[in-house]
Amino acid sequence: MQKSWKRMLRVGMSGVLAIAMLAGSTGLAAAQAVQTIHFTGYFDKQLRAQMAVTADSFPVVNVRLVKQDEPDMVYYDVGTSILISKDEVLTNYHVVQSFAELSDGDEGTLTVASPGSLSKPVKAKIIKTDPVTDMALLKLDKEIDAQPVAFANARDNQVVYTIGFPKNPAGDLVILDEDFPSTFNTIAKSRVFSSQALDVPGKKGIGSIVKSMAQGNSGGPVLDQNNRVIGMMTFVYGGRTYYITSKTLQTFIKESTTPAKKQVAVAGKVSN
Structure with missing residues (x-):
């Protein structure tokens, strides 16, 4: 989960190389969605x-890249995100890192899609990132028809649920693109090991749960039993999955929406 899963498809051969995926349609009917979610x-x-x-509030994030020195290859990164407003999502920085750090001459697209509308991905742009805490805020070109999340604080040993888009049980890779609009959604039950983890050197504002998650779950939520977000999954270390706490997430969101102070010149000096 440290890096979003990557798959390379040769242009012109994608139809041959692609593996048929299972579709999730949570926005249409819950009964149908239950049959397509693992x-x-x-x-x-x-x-x-x-x-x-609930899974509809945690869209798929897809990055598509064509590199200048490999024009015959298409790179896909797929991750998960958290809908914080109708047209904004949070995800991990490492999910969109390859897009955020595009070299001159490289081409890339960034899209987000609700599990209930996978065939209609929405273009997105990066508003703010924090590589140190592994967070990124994305603005969507149009609203997603799903309910934005609410936040809550975690406590040790509480039952939690995670939602993500990892490899499916058959071992196939998850791809979301115009030619391959299907995905496989996994919901897992776990518990909080530590609501304020201190066992990872150099990391603050994180907690941990007892299960490890698959590649593609990056940016996905850790939910309490009322479907409130207590954190966002970020990495696996020592057999546990670590998440960014809801407090850290909310601070990042608040700082992203706070207008920057204008500089004022006074007697030859600049002050904020």
């Missing part, structure tokens, strides 16, 4: 339906 852990019928609908 659940790990125990979920009763009612909870499965509820989580299937």
Whole structure:
């Protein structure tokens, strides 16, 4: 999960190389979505339906790149994101890093799609990033028809759920693109190991859960039993999955929307 999963498809050969994917349509009908979402852990019928609908608030983020020195190759990165408003999502910086750091001459597109509308990806642009804490805020070209999330604080040992877009059970790679608009969604049940993890050198504002997640889950949520976001998955270390705490996420969002102070010149000096 440290890096979003990458797959290379040769231009003109993508139809031959592509593997058919399972589709998730959570925005259309919960009953249908339950059949296309992979659940790990125990979920009763009612909870499965509820989580299937909830999954629409955690869209797929897709990066498509063509590098100047490899014009015959297309690179795909796929990750997960958290819908914080109708047209804004949070994800990990490493999910969009290759797009954010495009070299001159390289081409790339950044799109986001709700699991209920995978065939209609929305173009996005990066508003703010924080590589140190591994966060990125994206602005969408148009609104997504899903419910933005609410945040809550975590506590040790509480039951939590994670949502992401990893490899599916057959081992196929997840791709989201105009030619391959399907994906496979996984919802897992876990618990908080530490709501304020201090065991990773140089890392602050993180917590951990007891299960490791697959590549593609990066940027996905850790939810409490009321479907509130207590954190965003970011990396795996020592057999545990670590998440950025909701407090850290909310501070990042608040700072992103706060207008910068204008500089004022006073007696030959510049002050804020």
